[in-house]
Amino acid sequence: MTNPVLELKEITTKVNQGTNQELTILKNISLKVNKGDYITIIGTNGSGKSTLFNVISGLMQVSVGKIYLNGEDITNLKEENRSKFLSRVFQDPKLGTAPRMTVAENLLLALKRGEKRNFLPRNLKNYFPQFIQLTKSMHNGLENRLNSPTEVLSGGQRQALSFLMAIIKKPDILLLDEHTAALDPKTSATLMNETDNQISRGHLTALMITHKLEDALKFGNYLLVLNQGKIKFIFSKEEKKKLTVNELEKFLI
Amino acid sequence: MNMIVSAIGQGLLWALLGLGLYLTFRILNFADMTVEGTFPLGAAVAVTSITQGVSPILATLLAGIIGVIAGLVTGLLYTKGKIPSLLAGILVMTAIYSINLRIMGKSNISLFGKANLFVSKFLNSLPKYFDSVFIGFLFILIFTLFVNFSLNTNFGQAFIATGDNPQMAKSLGIKTDRMIILGLMISNGLVGICGALIAQNNGYADINMGIGTIVIALASIIIGEVIFKNLTLNQRLIAVTLGSIIYRLLLLLVLQLGFNTNDLNLLSAIVLAICMMLPQLENKFNLKKAFLKGVKKHD
Numbered sequence: 001m002t003n004p005v006l007e008l009k010e011i012t013t014k015v016n017q018g019t020n021q022e023l024t025i026l027k028n029i030s031l032k033v034n035k036g037d038y039i040t041i042i043g044t045n046g047s048g049k050s051t052l053f054n055v056i057s058g059l060m061q062v063s064v065g066k067i068y069l070n071g072e073d074i075t076n077l078k079e080e081n082r083s084k085f086l087s088r089v090f091q092d093p094k095l096g097t098a099p100r101m102t103v104a105e106n107l108l109l110a111l112k113r114g115e116k117r118n119f120l121p122r123n124l125k126n127y128f129p130q131f132i133q134l135t136k137s138m139h140n141g142l143e144n145r146l147n148s149p150t151e152v153l154s155g156g157q158r159q160a161l162s163f164l165m166a167i168i169k170k171p172d173i174l175l176l177d178e179h180t181a182a183l184d185p186k187t188s189a190t191l192m193n194e195t196d197n198q199i200s201r202g203h204l205t206a207l208m209i210t211h212k213l214e215d216a217l218k219f220g221n222y223l224l225v226l227n228q229g230k231i232k233f234i235f236s237k238e239e240k241k242k243l244t245v246n247e248l249e250k251f252l253i
Numbered sequence: 254m255n256m257i258v259s260a261i262g263q264g265l266l267w268a269l270l271g272l273g274l275y276l277t278f279r280i281l282n283f284a285d286m287t288v289e290g291t292f293p294l295g296a297a298v299a300v301t302s303i304t305q306g307v308s309p310i311l312a313t314l315l316a317g318i319i320g321v322i323a324g325l326v327t328g329l330l331y332t333k334g335k336i337p338s339l340l341a342g343i344l345v346m347t348a349i350y351s352i353n354l355r356i357m358g359k360s361n362i363s364l365f366g367k368a369n370l371f372v373s374k375f376l377n378s379l380p381k382y383f384d385s386v387f388i389g390f391l392f393i394l395i396f397t398l399f400v401n402f403s404l405n406t407n408f409g410q411a412f413i414a415t416g417d418n419p420q421m422a423k424s425l426g427i428k429t430d431r432m433i434i435l436g437l438m439i440s441n442g443l444v445g446i447c448g449a450l451i452a453q454n455n456g457y458a459d460i461n462m463g464i465g466t467i468v469i470a471l472a473s474i475i476i477g478e479v480i481f482k483n484l485t486l487n488q489r490l491i492a493v494t495l496g497s498i499i500y501r502l503l504l505l506l507v508l509q510l511g512f513n514t515n516d517l518n519l520l521s522a523i524v525l526a527i528c529m530m531l532p533q534l535e536n537k538f539n540l541k542k543a544f545l546k547g548v549k550k551h552d
Contacts, residue, residue: 057424083426098417101410108407109414114426117411119403165425 003071005205006033006056006173011065013051025051027229029065033173033207038199040216041209043226044252049209052226053175056207058082069172084114087166089159089179096162099151103142103161106150107131110165134164138194140187156187163191167198174199176208192219213245225251259382260505264473264498265389266450270466271473271493272396273443279474279489280404281416281436286342287327288470290349291320291441293463295448297353300362300458309370313449320445321438323349328434346463353460360460369453385454392450396443397490404486412436413486444470465518472525473497479531500524 008031014024026048033039043049054060056067058079067075069085087110090096097106104124111127128146135142138160142153150158159179166174176195180188196219199206210216216223223240225233225248233251235243270292277285295316302312323345330341354360376384403409414422415432422429444466452458477489477496484492507520 079423080426080428083424088424095418095420098414098421100417101413105410109410109422109425109427112407112425117406117408117427119406119408121402121405122407122410 002035003068004032004034005037005070007031007068007071008056009066009068011055011062011067013055013060014063017063025229026055026062029229029231031224031231033205035205036203037222038204038206038220039208039222039224040220041207041224041226042211042213042216042248042252043224046228047226048229049226050177051229053088053177053207053209056173057086057088057175081114085172086175087113087169087171087173088175089162089166089177091178091181093155093158093162093182096165097150097158100149102147102149103135103153104128104131104146106161106165107134107168110168113169113171134168135161137198138164138191140190156183156191159183160191160194163195163198167202167204170202170204172205174204174206176206178209178211181211195219213248217243217245217248227252255381256505256509257502258380258386260501261498262382262385262389264501265393265494266385266454267447267469267501268389268393268473268494268497269396269443269447269450270470271477271497272393272400272490273440273447274467274470275474275490275493276400276436276440276443278471279416280413281433283331283338283416283433283437284342285324285327285437285440286339286467287323287345287349287437287441288342288444289463289466290346290353291323291444291463292448292451292466293353293458293460294323294349294356295320295445296452296458296462297356297362297448297460298445299449300364300452301356301358303364303367303369303453304362309368309453313370313446313453316449317442317446320448321442323445324437324439324441325434327441328437331437332430332433350460357458357460361457363457364453365456369456370450371453388450388454392446393494396446397494400439401487401490465521468518468521468525469500472500472521472528475525475528476500476503479528 008029011026011029012024013026014022016022029052041049041052051060055062058077062075066073074082098109104127108122108124108127131146132143135146140157140160142157142160145153145157150161153161159182163179180191183191192215198204208220217240221237223235224231270288274285274288277283298319299312299316302315303309307315327341327345330336330344331338334341336344370388371384376387379387404413411422411427412432412435414425415427415429419429452462473493473496475496476499477492480496480499481488481492503524504517504520508514512520
């Protein structure tokens with residue numbers, strides 16, 4: 001029997017512990033993610049979606065419970081050290097890239113995700129063929145902007161870059177935190193389709209938070225509905241096929 | 254002419270301070286007040302050890318090492334102690350004042366009659382003030398090359414990313430705390446060496462010689478940026494030195510206009526304030542120009 005890539009065991013998180021503002025966000029959540037799973041996650045505001053990601057990526061400590069990666073306990077591993085196997089795309093295009101560094105420099109940083117940063121010349125030019133090929137796959141002109149600082153890119157290009165940076169070195173787990181929510185509908189749809197392509201092409205294991213119920217139904221092999229810190233429903237691919245957006249909306253509340 | 258050569262020499266010597274602060278202020282986004290302490294610390298260490306018979310080169314190196322340690326303390330206070338950056342720097346700066354008095358034993362030590370970096374057969378054979386030009390150029394060249402090389406390594410890129418977007422840096426596995434500490438160490442090491450050079454050039458170390466150094470450092474960075482726009486990172490490093498020289502020339506000009514040397518810090522602050530406001534003023538100016546053009550076309 002192989003271990004799941006990621007396993008959450010009875011995770012509970014509390015904030016402001018020991019004060020009268022103590023709040024339990026995640027309540028006893030257990031979840032197994034197997035290799036190649038592409039799980040979409042929906043839930044109302046405050047349901048704990050982002051906290052779930054923060055706990056997985058190490059941005060936030062759990063109060064109770066354990067997190068395992070490939071069978072190994074990583075509950076107390078720091079964020080910087082989890083980056084070896086985990087990458088994340090944020091909702092805000094500003095968060096995912098270094099604004100004053102060029103597209104190529106950002107890609108090179110991401111290519112060495114989780115590695116020791118040595119004192120050898122970076123040899124950026126050597127990577128250009130690889131970067132051009134990679135950026136071309138996004139079909140948004142990013143390949144012509146390799147030498148531009150990312151702050152001058154459009155939001156769509158920046159998010160596409162953030163996504164590429166997350167997958168340029170294959171992660172064991174890819175976390176997508178509403179990564180198309182800040183984009184216009186057309187750009188968002190393009191990036192979402194490209195995301196799906198890359199995930200299936202690279203056999204990636206991914207969790208994706210989304211606000212768009214259509215996307216939650218269309219993509220992935222599982223759908224989680226979070227509510228008040230608990231996993232309220234899990235739908236398999238077959239069950240998802242039968243669901244409509246209107247039906248799903250009722251499950252949200 | 255002599256005055257101008259002297260100003261260029263001073264600019265080159267002081268450029269090391271600007272280069273040091275560039276690493277923290279511009280790359281890490283960390284306004285590091287420690288330098289106001291590290292600068293006289295470097296001077297105190299160098300001058301005291303020279304008077305004790307240490308060779309000038311070794312004394313200068315020692316000043317750099319002590320500066321590195323000061324940077325380490327600020328870095329630890331900020332990253333591990335979670336003290337805000339400005340305050341961490343001010344704390345170390347204040348502490349260093351007492352340490353400097355301990356090192357020197359009094360508030361002013363002269364190097365009169367002692368060996369120093371600026372006393373050698375070769376340097377004394379040069380025309381007046383060219384000794385500081387030579388030494389200044391040598392040091393700033395070596396350290397600009399060093400910083401330039403470092404920033405273009407994988408380590409340097411991670412360092413830049415730490416300042417540019419710490420959250421992203423962390424998510425890529427970059428140990429941002431370590432980067433910040435190392436940046437402060439290297440920066441203050443450079444500032445310590447700069448203090449040692451200036452003290453040897455002046456022929457003395459003084460407990461108060463650190464006052465206003467951060468303004469001087471910022472001035473060379475910002476003058477360089479205002480004059481030379483849209484530079485690559487490598488070019489920016491050189492612009493710091495040019496900014497430092499231009500700043501000295503500006504001071505020379507102001508002093509020639511009849512201002513007193515006692516007004517120097519006031520003048521430095523005014524020069525810096527004007528330079529920092531220039532982009533703003535320019536914006537307004539350009540707008541006005543565009544407006545006038547618009548009116549003309551319609552006529």
